[in-house]
Amino acid sequence: MIKQVENPILEIHDLTVSYDQSPVLWNVDLSLPAGKLIGILGPNGAGKSTLIKSVMGLVEPSSGYVKLFDQTLDEVRSRISYVPQRESVDWNFPASVLDVVLMGTYGKLGLFRRPGKKEKTLALDCLEKVGMTAFVHRQISELSGGQQQRVFIARALAQEADLYLMDEPFAGVDMNTEAAIFQLLQEMSAAGKTVVVVHHDIYSAVNYFDWFIMLNLHLVASGPKNEVVTEELLRKTYGGKLNLLSKVSELIRQKEFNPLKG
Amino acid sequence: MMSFDQNAFLIIITASMIAISCGLLGVFMMLRKMSMTGDAISHAVLPGIVIGYLVSGTQRGLEVIIGAGILGILATLMIDWLRKKARVQLDASIGITFTLLFAIGIILISVFAYRVDLDQECVLYGEIAYLPIDLWINSSGQSFGPRIMWLAILNLLLVGGFITLFYKELKITSFDEKFGIVIGIPASAINLGLMSMVSYTTVSSFEAVGAILVVALLVVPPATAYLWTRDLRPLIQLTILTGVMVSVIGYYLAFLFDSSIAGMMVTVAGIIFFLSVIFTHKKFKFTLGTQKETQPFSS
Numbered sequence: 001m002i003k004q005v006e007n008p009i010l011e012i013h014d015l016t017v018s019y020d021q022s023p024v025l026w027n028v029d030l031s032l033p034a035g036k037l038i039g040i041l042g043p044n045g046a047g048k049s050t051l052i053k054s055v056m057g058l059v060e061p062s063s064g065y066v067k068l069f070d071q072t073l074d075e076v077r078s079r080i081s082y083v084p085q086r087e088s089v090d091w092n093f094p095a096s097v098l099d100v101v102l103m104g105t106y107g108k109l110g111l112f113r114r115p116g117k118k119e120k121t122l123a124l125d126c127l128e129k130v131g132m133t134a135f136v137h138r139q140i141s142e143l144s145g146g147q148q149q150r151v152f153i154a155r156a157l158a159q160e161a162d163l164y165l166m167d168e169p170f171a172g173v174d175m176n177t178e179a180a181i182f183q184l185l186q187e188m189s190a191a192g193k194t195v196v197v198v199h200h201d202i203y204s205a206v207n208y209f210d211w212f213i214m215l216n217l218h219l220v221a222s223g224p225k226n227e228v229v230t231e232e233l234l235r236k237t238y239g240g241k242l243n244l245l246s247k248v249s250e251l252i253r254q255k256e257f258n259p260l261k262g
Numbered sequence: 263m264m265s266f267d268q269n270a271f272l273i274i275i276t277a278s279m280i281a282i283s284c285g286l287l288g289v290f291m292m293l294r295k296m297s298m299t300g301d302a303i304s305h306a307v308l309p310g311i312v313i314g315y316l317v318s319g320t321q322r323g324l325e326v327i328i329g330a331g332i333l334g335i336l337a338t339l340m341i342d343w344l345r346k347k348a349r350v351q352l353d354a355s356i357g358i359t360f361t362l363l364f365a366i367g368i369i370l371i372s373v374f375a376y377r378v379d380l381d382q383e384c385v386l387y388g389e390i391a392y393l394p395i396d397l398w399i400n401s402s403g404q405s406f407g408p409r410i411m412w413l414a415i416l417n418l419l420l421v422g423g424f425i426t427l428f429y430k431e432l433k434i435t436s437f438d439e440k441f442g443i444v445i446g447i448p449a450s451a452i453n454l455g456l457m458s459m460v461s462y463t464t465v466s467s468f469e470a471v472g473a474i475l476v477v478a479l480l481v482v483p484p485a486t487a488y489l490w491t492r493d494l495r496p497l498i499q500l501t502i503l504t505g506v507m508v509s510v511i512g513y514y515l516a517f518l519f520d521s522s523i524a525g526m527m528v529t530v531a532g533i534i535f536f537l538s539v540i541f542t543h544k545k546f547k548f549t550l551g552t553q554k555e556t557q558p559f560s561s
Contacts, residue, residue, distance in 0.1 A: 056444050074446075082444045093293060093437045094492045103434050107445030114430060139492045159445065 001233060002030060003223035007070075009034040009163055009194050010055065015064035017047070017054050024050050026218040028064070032211065037189040038196045039209030043238050046215045048198045049085065052165045056082050068163065078108055081161035083152050085168050091148060092141045100140055100151050101126055104158025119158075126157040131180060146177035153181060164188065164195045171200070182208055202234065269394040272408055274513050276393055277527060279414040280467045281505030283421040284479035287460050289501050290425075292484045293436040298353065299341060300480040302360035303457065304464045304473050306337035308367025311465060316374060327465050334461020335454060337363055388472030390523045410470050417466040424459050425498075428452060433494060471524040478528040483508065486535045489542045504534060 008031035017025040025047040032038055040048045053059040055066050057073050069076050081104075104126070105119040115123075127133055130150040135143070140151065149169055156164055170178050185195050185208075196213075199205045205212075212228045214220040214237040221228040221237070291300045307330035314329030337359050344355035390410070398409040406412065425432065434442040435449045443449045464476050471479065487500035512527030519526070 058440055058443065077444070077446045080444075082441060084438065084440055088440065089438045090295075092492075094488070094494045094497050095433075095437060096493065099433075099494070100437070103437070103441065104445075106430055106434055106442075106447065109430070111431070112427060141492055155441075 001221045001223055001228050002219060003227065004031045005033045007034075008032055009069060010196070011067040011070070012051075012055070013065050013067070015051075015054060015066065016062045017050050017059055018062050023062070024217065025054070025215075028215075028219045030213065030219060030222040032194065032196070032213075032222075034194050035189060035192050036194060036211045037185055037209050038194070038211040038213065039205045040196065040198045040213045040215060041200075041202060041205055041237060042215035042220075044200075046237075047217055048200075048215055049167050051213075051215065052082075052167050052196070052198060055165060056080070078159075079162045081156040081159040081164045083156045083164070083166040083169055086145065086148050086152060086171065091143065095140055096136070097127065097132060097138050097140060097143070097151055098123055098136050101154045101158050104155040107159060122160070123154070123158050126154040127151075129157060129184060130154045146173040149173050149177065149181070153184070162193060164193060166195065166197045168198050168200065170197075170204075178204070202238075270513065270517075272394050272411060273390055273523065274509050276408065276411045276414045276470060277390060277509035277513065277523070278506045279411075279418045280463075280470055280476075281479050281483065281509050281527070282502050283414070283418045283463050284467070284476060285483040285501040285505040286421050286425050286498065287456065287463060288480040288484040289487070289498055290432050290436055290456060291460065291480060292488065297481045297485075298356050299338065299457075300460050301477045302341060302356045303334045303337050303460050304476050304480070305360040306363035307331075307333045307461055307464050307468075308364050308473065309333055309370055310367075311468070312367055312370040312374070316370075327462060330465035331458055331461045333363060334464065335457055338454070338457040388468055388470050388475065388524050390470040393470065413466050414470070417463055421459055421463060424455065428455065432456065471527070475524045475528050478531055479505065479508075482528070482531040482535050486531070486538045489535075489538045504531070507534065 010032040101123040310329035310333030314326035318325035483504040512530040516523040516526035
């Protein structure tokens with residue numbers, strides 16, 4: 001079940017990525033609509049992060065191409081924002097919360113220009129959106145996991161992009177942070193931004209997103225929630241864990257399902 | 263005995279400038295977890311120095327600096343290639359690269375010994391004490407003061423300029439290189455620029471402090487400063503301060519014990535580092551148990 005859309009904001013065409021000759025993504029072909037909150041689901045090692053990285057040009061595909069806003073990446077860099085995995089950096093780096101969020105403005109500043117008052121106001125604004133106002137001058141080494149994640153999201157917001165790609169923003173964060181981040185993502189998508197999120201928890205995912213990409217080396221499904229979140233497709237994506245999956249799809253059928261209320 | 267004459271002044275000023283140049287670059291090498299790449303570069307430039315010498319016929323030619331610069335970048339690329347393509351561990355690829363290039367340099371020196379007035383001892387250890395008598399004299403016989411001091415001034419200006427101009431880019435690529443690439447920062451060019459600066463600084467300073475001791479000035483002052491602060495600007499300022507302290511104290515101790523100035527500078531750097539470890543450790547114990555204040559929202 002792969003639904004292609006007209007005027008896609010992101011188009012991935014026949015993308016294959018391999019590391020050392022062994023493919024980690026096979027022939028992925030999909031298109032995504034604008035203004036949606038999109039979840040990428042799949043088991044560990046399914047190529048979720050690789051998919052995002054190849055969209056961002058961090059991984060060289062063996063074949064296929066990616067188009068954003070019907071253009072190449074280099075033409076639209078300033079309209080795309082990226083939240084890498086939290087563990088991808090060393091948080092002992094000597095910088096304050098504000099320093100890191102200001103890095104989001106570097107792309108638009110270009111070479112040689114330093115962030116000024118305007119950039120600082122923007123950064124403080126973004127920190128307010130993620131509820132980190134009290135930590136502006138805190139050293140990043142003193143933050144908790146959830147706070148680090150909020151800082152990364154604030155940095156992405158400071159890029160003032162139209163398309164946001166986030167790699168596991170909910171990994172290792174507490175329930176409060178997860179709820180707060182998700183609410184923010186909803187507001188962003190309501191404001192017309194497109195948000196693509198790699199997520200590993202299928203329970204919460206069915207509540208969070210309105211469009212799904214299901215991956216397991218190859219593309220299993222891409223489409224709106226009510227069409228692709230089915231037992232059959234989830235089984236195809238996750239393979240073995242049948243008990244768990246039947247439970248999930250049963251829960252999905254009951255409309256009132258809310259994992260937060262358990 | 264503790265005199266402060268013109269020679270002392272010249273030596274201390276020059277040593278300080280070299281220590282500051284090395285420290286500025288060393289901060290970013292440390293933050294990129296590449297301190298040992300600096301070590302590798304400082305050794306790997308040796309064949310470049312010899313080849314440059316053979317081409318130009320003098321230790322002071324531009325060819326020497328260019329040759330060393332090329333070898334420095336080559337070493338960086340080789341380390342990177344071994345690590346990424348040949349899947350060798352980073353420390354092993356550094357070890358393989360710099361020993362191989364350094365050995366080639368030694369062979370070149372011994373093979374061309376009859377043509378190269380290049381002393382291995384000088385390249386390795388340097389001798390800043392000769393600085394006041396090694397003057398820069400132009401063709402009409404006018405003297406402008408010590409040659410190595412002018413090299414150090416030029417070096418400091420270039421390194422300072424590089425760090426100031428690309429501060430933002432160096433900062434982001436050191437913290438989160440991939441994010442930097444995504445927002446369009448030329449990360450690999452910045453990296454190569456930094457490596458070239460390290461190579462150039464090594465060559466520019468080897469006559470004064472030697473290729474091996476340059477490494478200490480690249481690594482120890484930034485590591486010392488990092489014990490005291492977790493903010494980039496104070497980190498750089500403390501590194502500069504440590505560099506100057508090392509030069510002043512190192513000079514007078516060497517004078518006192520009548521020993522090698524560069525050797526004493528590095529020893530002092532090591533002592534300051536270990537004292538910092540002890541003091542910052544104590545400081546840590548003192549603050550333990552007291553609640554850290556949350557910075558209120560300002561501006």
